[in-house]
Amino acid sequence: MKLILLGPPGAGKGTQAQVLAEKHGLVQLSTGDMLRAAVKAGSEIGKKAEAIMKSGGLVSDEIVIGIIADRIEQPDCANGFILDGFPRTLKQADALGSLLASKNKELDAVIEIKVDDTILVSRIENRARETLAAGGTVRADDNAEALKTRLMAYYRETAPLIGYYYAYRKLQTIDGMAPVAEVSAQIEAVLKGAAKA
Numbered sequence: 001m002k003l004i005l006l007g008p009p010g011a012g013k014g015t016q017a018q019v020l021a022e023k024h025g026l027v028q029l030s031t032g033d034m035l036r037a038a039v040k041a042g043s044e045i046g047k048k049a050e051a052i053m054k055s056g057g058l059v060s061d062e063i064v065i066g067i068i069a070d071r072i073e074q075p076d077c078a079n080g081f082i083l084d085g086f087p088r089t090l091k092q093a094d095a096l097g098s099l100l101a102s103k104n105k106e107l108d109a110v111i112e113i114k115v116d117d118t119i120l121v122s123r124i125e126n127r128a129r130e131t132l133a134a135g136g137t138v139r140a141d142d143n144a145e146a147l148k149t150r151l152m153a154y155y156r157e158t159a160p161l162i163g164y165y166y167a168y169r170k171l172q173t174i175d176g177m178a179p180v181a182e183v184s185a186q187i188e189a190v191l192k193g194a195a196k197a
């Protein structure tokens with residue numbers, strides 16, 4: 001199963017990707033996590049990405065496409081994967097399509113997790129607060145200023161992918177406002193439908 005979870009920051013993509021990964025033995029491919037690991041490791045990619053990520057902007061297509069192209073070649077991806085945070089631009093979506101086509105593979109579904117804009121900000125603020133209370137490190141981009149930039153990047157660059165995948169006949173939209181378990185149940189229903197198709 002090859003899936004994309006699409007949605008704005010704070011929609012719950014990461015949470016749902018984890019649930020799916022555990023339940024179906026799929027690999028969660030989060031470009032955000034991979035980039036944060038690169039920043040932490042101080043690699044060349046990390047050095048290029050750090051300031052952009054901190055501001056809430058998008059890292060270059062070239063970098064993220066390169067990361068994903070390498071990653072989906074790994075043997076653990078043979079069973080399927082969930083893309084969480086990739087693609088985020090039309091160029092990335094085209095590149096993914098070419099990559100999969102070159103292996104005679106196809107996406108099974110693109111799941112749009114729809115959430116009201118008004119609750120995204122409070123969700124992200126809560127994530128930062130909960131992380132702090134648990135003694136963790138808050139993401140450098142979980143603050144009001146970076147969030148504004150992230151949301152703008154989402155609407156400028158990523159939201160067009162909804163129409164793109166609709167036209168590609170892979171888009172399924174679910175209600176991301178429901179509790180986590182209900183959102184998971186909606187995703188399971190979509191996957192059952194995709195398996196039959």
Ligand code: AMP
Nearest residue numbers: 031032053056057058059064085086088
């Ligand atoms: P995320 O954890 O998905 O919210 O990603 C955190 C940050 O990493 C984003 O705000 C971007 O700066 C960067 N990033 C992650 N995935 C991508 C992508 N597919 N394209 C460009 N930048 C990305």
